[in-house]
Amino acid sequence: MTTSPEPQAIAERQLCGLVNGLAQRIAEHVRECAAALGLTASQATALREMSGPMTMRELAERMCCEPSNTTFVVDRLEKQGLVGRHPHPTDRRAKHLVLTAEGAALRERLLGLLAEGSALSALGPEEQHVLRGLLERAVARS
Amino acid sequence: MTTSPEPQAIAERQLCGLVNGLAQRIAEHVRECAAALGLTASQATALREMSGPMTMRELAERMCCEPSNTTFVVDRLEKQGLVGRHPHPTDRRAKHLVLTAEGAALRERLLGLLAEGSALSALGPEEQHVLRGLLERAVARS
DNA sequence: CTTGAATCATTCAAGCTAGAAATATGTCGG
């Protein structure tokens, strides 16, 4: 025994592991749905968040990643003809991302796949509500 | 049914977002603690899990990643003189990972840093217990 | 013993991600 770790610290570490495990499981589900449509996981995440025209920065915020990353992802979506980079109507610095018809159709299929067999469907509506409350509190107090 | 998304699906998507956000916050905390010791996040994760001698595969399981990844991470820990790859006592295929004195000392400092200011400290012990139960159920049913 | 399947670790290619620096544009006070 070196410095006996406090039980509270150990419990929190285990909890962190559980959160991570669940996040990985969710990511795995996204990856599977994406692969079924010939997309990578991050491409699918981008497509999922594209509920309408938006800028690169807006997409980055929705995807919870850095803008430099969305450049990379959108590059490939654009090459696949799923999304277009148009000039922004009011801000010439920004790009106006718009789904092509093909992109919009693929997005619909993706949303359908994602809705089936989510990792969280193991929990009932009531439990999901409790979970949501706890997570919101944990995330809010950073 | 493709056009009108069910509220249940939307709620689950938001919940996934929350889980992801919390996982990212936890990862951010690890990264900060690691940086304070001159380590990367994944090096710190490896060090944290090295509570004793173990094989590469065992470390991979504890880190929740692929064995090929631990090869990469341990390579650098080894170059920094924090961990040694020794022959396994009973299985010549496996490596016996052992922390050096320096590695063990750094691990103690790391555990101390990690214990402070965890993202989950916003929740009380009772809430953490509830959260643990929900997460375990969600993870178990894959 | 010997063959075949399984397991451990590694290598490699591909993709993901963050962060710093660079470029272009917008905004605001003077």
Add this chain to the structure above:
DNA sequence: CCGACATATTTCTAGCTTGAATGATTCAAG
């Protein structure tokens, strides 16, 4: 208008992660 500062995007570098081979070793059945 002009200059200073802020913002949107991109480029580049470095590190992270996976999954499919590969080679060495173990194990079990014949």
